[in-house]
Amino acid sequence: AQQFGMTEALEALGVKAINEGTSTGNNWFSNGDVFESYSPVDGQLIGKVKASTAADYEKVMQSATEAFKTFKLMPAPQRGEIVRQFGEKLRKNKEALGKLVSYEMGKSLQEGYGEVQEMIDICDFAVGLSRQLHGLTMHSERPGHRMYEQYHPMGIVGIISAFNFPVAVWAWNTALAWICGDVCVWKPSEKTPLCGIACQNIIAEVLKENNLPEGISCLINGDYKVGELMTHDKRIPLVSATGSTRMGKIVAQACAARLGKSLLELGGNNAIIVTPDADIKMTVIGAVFGAVGTAGQRCTSTRRLIIHESIYDKVRDAIVGAYGQLRIGNPLDQNNHVGPLIDKHAVEMYNNALTKVVEEGGKILVEGGVLNGAGYESGCYVKPAIAEAKNSFEIVQHETFAPVLYLLKYSGDVTNAIDVQNGVAQGLSSAIMTNNLREAEAFLSAAGSDCGIANVNIGTSGAEIGGAFGGEKETGGGRESGSDAWKVYMRRQTNTINYTTSLPLAQGIKFDL
C-alpha cells in the first residue's frame, strides 16, 4: 500500500506505530494490553493501540463529567461554530482519512472518501440545526398560563461503533450530540482502532484552537469489555450502539436494566423487489452495487432479490452476466470493484453461508471462493456469489456480512413480494424496482415494506444524511443523522408558567384552603 501514499496519510493524521488508546481530547494515555490493527488489503500490520483499562475509563468519565458542566451552558449556535470548524478540518484531511478508512477497513478508496464526505455533510447539517433546536408552544387550558417545551442538553453520550463505517457513524452521532450540548465518549470497533485515533486527533485540534476543556470528545479503545463499561454506567444517559443484532440485544438489556436509553443501529437483511414493470438496466446496477459494494459489508447491502417469475430468467441472466465483469482486488486501486472482507473470521462466515445454502436445497448460480496468490496475500479476498434460494431457508433469514446474494422468485401480485420482503427478523432497508405507480404506492403504504428505509427505483445500499437513518424489528428501532433524529440526544422538558395571582388547577380540580 506504500505506493498509494499510506505512510504520508498516517503521518498527516498523527497515527503512530504504537498509539495511546485513551484520550480526553489533547491528553492521551492508556494502561491496557496492546492490540494490533492489520490491513485486510495486504495483510500488513498498520499500527498498534494500547487498550483502555477500567481506571483509564474512570479518568475519561471524570473529564467528560466536568466538561459537560460548562459545555451545556455554551449557546447552541456557538457549539455549532465548533462543529463548523470540525467540518473544515475534515475537508482538509479528507484525502488522508479516506485513504486510512480504505486501508484499515478494506472498502474502495472512493467509498473511503465518501465516508469522510458524509462526516462533512453531517457537520454542515448540524451547524444549521444548532439554530433550530425548536420546541412547541401550547395553549394552556388555564387562564393566565403559558405552556411551552424546551430541549436541554442531556449529558454524556456513549458511542459504540462497528468496523464497516469506522468514521462516519461516529460523526453522525457526535456532530448532533455536540450541537445539542452533550459530550461524547467513543469506543470504535477493535477492528478499526486507527481510524478512531485519527478522528480524535482531528477534533482535538479544533478543541485546542478554541480553548475548550478536555472531555468534550473522548476516546476509549478495546473490545466489547470496554464497551460494557459504558452500557453499565449510570452516568451515561444514552448509549448509541451500531453493530450486530447479537450485540444490540446485550447492549439494550444492559442499558434498560439501569433505565438508561439506547439508540440501536443493528443488522439488516435488505431486499429489492423486482416487478414485471421494472427497468432491468437500473435493476442490475442497483442490485449488483448493493450486493458487492463494500464486499457486501454494509448494513444496507442487498442480500435478497425478490423477482417476479415472469421476468425471473431475464433478470437472473443479466445479473449473473454482470458478476462476470467484476474486478476483485486492492480497493485503493480505483480499477477494482470489490475489495477484501475485514478479516479471516468474516471469510469463514462467508464460506459457511455458501455451504449452508446448498445444504438447505439452494442452487449456486455464481460460484464463490477465496482468492489466493499475488495481490490476495491477506487471505480476505472472496468472490461475490449468487445462489437461488427460498426465503424460508435459515441462512437466508440470517445476515451474512459478505457478498452473497440470494435470488428468490415470487408469483401473483406485488403483495406476495412484500410478504417475502417483510418475512425476515430484520427491518433496515428495502427497495422496489417498478414503473407501476400502484405497485410503488402499495410498497410504500401501511401495508407495504416494514423497514425504516423504503426506496423506489434505487437500491437498498447507502443513504443521504438528510433523512433519519435506521430500521425496525431486529435492526433495533434507532434513528440517526437527519430529520428530527437530534431529539434523542436531548432531554425534553414541558414548562407551564402562571402569570396570575391565583392558582387554578388543571382539569378544573378545586382545592380550597
Ligand code: NAD
Ligand atoms: P459487532 O456487533 O461485532 O461490534 C460492533 C461494536 O460493538 C464493536 O465496537 C464491539 O466492540 C462492540 N460490542 C460488541 N459486544 C458488545 C457488548 N456486549 N457490549 C458493548 N459493546 C459491544 O459488529 P461488527 O462486526 O463490527 O459490524 C457489523 C454489524 O454492524 C452488521 O450486523 C451490520 O449490519 C451492523 N451495522 C449496522 C448499521 C446500522 O446503521 N444499522 C451500520 C453499520 C453496521
